[in-house]
Amino acid sequence: MSSATLELLASRDDVWAFLAEPYHLSDWWPGITGVEPDRRGFAPGARWKVLATKRNVLAGPRPVETMLLIREIDLYERWSWHLLKPETEVEIRLRSDAPDRTSVTVTTSRGSARAAVKRLYDLVQTAATF
Numbered sequence: 001m002s003s004a005t006l007e008l009l010a011s012r013d014d015v016w017a018f019l020a021e022p023y024h025l026s027d028w029w030p031g032i033t034g035v036e037p038d039r040r041g042f043a044p045g046a047r048w049k050v051l052a053t054k055r056n057v058l059a060g061p062r063p064v065e066t067m068l069l070i071r072e073i074d075l076y077e078r079w080s081w082h083l084l085k086p087e088t089e090v091e092i093r094l095r096s097d098a099p100d101r102t103s104v105t106v107t108t109s110r111g112s113a114r115a116a117v118k119r120l121y122d123l124v125q126t127a128a129t130f
Contacts, residue, residue, distance in 0.1 A: 004113040005105040006121045012096040013106060016076045018124050019092060022048060026069075030111055030121040031055075033063070046070045050083065086110055 008015055016023055024038035025048075034051035048068040053061045053094050066085040080091040089109040097103050104120055106113040 001107055001109055002111065002113040003105060003107040005103055007097060007101055007103045008121055008124045009100065010102055010124045011042040011065045011100055012076055012094050012102045015094055015102045015120075015124055017080060018120075019094075024123075025117075028116060028123055030115045030119070035068075042070070042073070044070055044073050054086075 018043045022035050022042055025035045026032045030055075031052050033053055036045050036049040038049075040046035047071075048070075050066050050068045052066055053062050054064045055061050062063055064085065066083060069082045069084070071080045071082055076094060078091065078093050080089070082089055087109075088111065091107045093105040093107075095103040095105075104117060106117045106120070108116070
């Protein structure tokens, strides 16, 4: 498991609002290039069609379609999901450090939690300043 934490200069409400928008996932999760949420949207049990880039040393990058299952949501605190291919477990935790500061921890069974949390940092910082 890979885990990384960063403090964002944004309120927990702002960070949660960013995470709860399904179409933002492709902006911050490495390898995901598109998302089509089902009618449930951001809710436990929802299944999202995900477009991703699979990298192969010999064949190069190629697009693949897979499914993301939202496992659990604890409002403003935690979100866990499972990606079918490549099989990946992800958990995002938020902690309010101050009214305008939120620590986000990303834990993943595959890939770089640090890359994901850094992208979140870059995107949420920008959104919070406008």
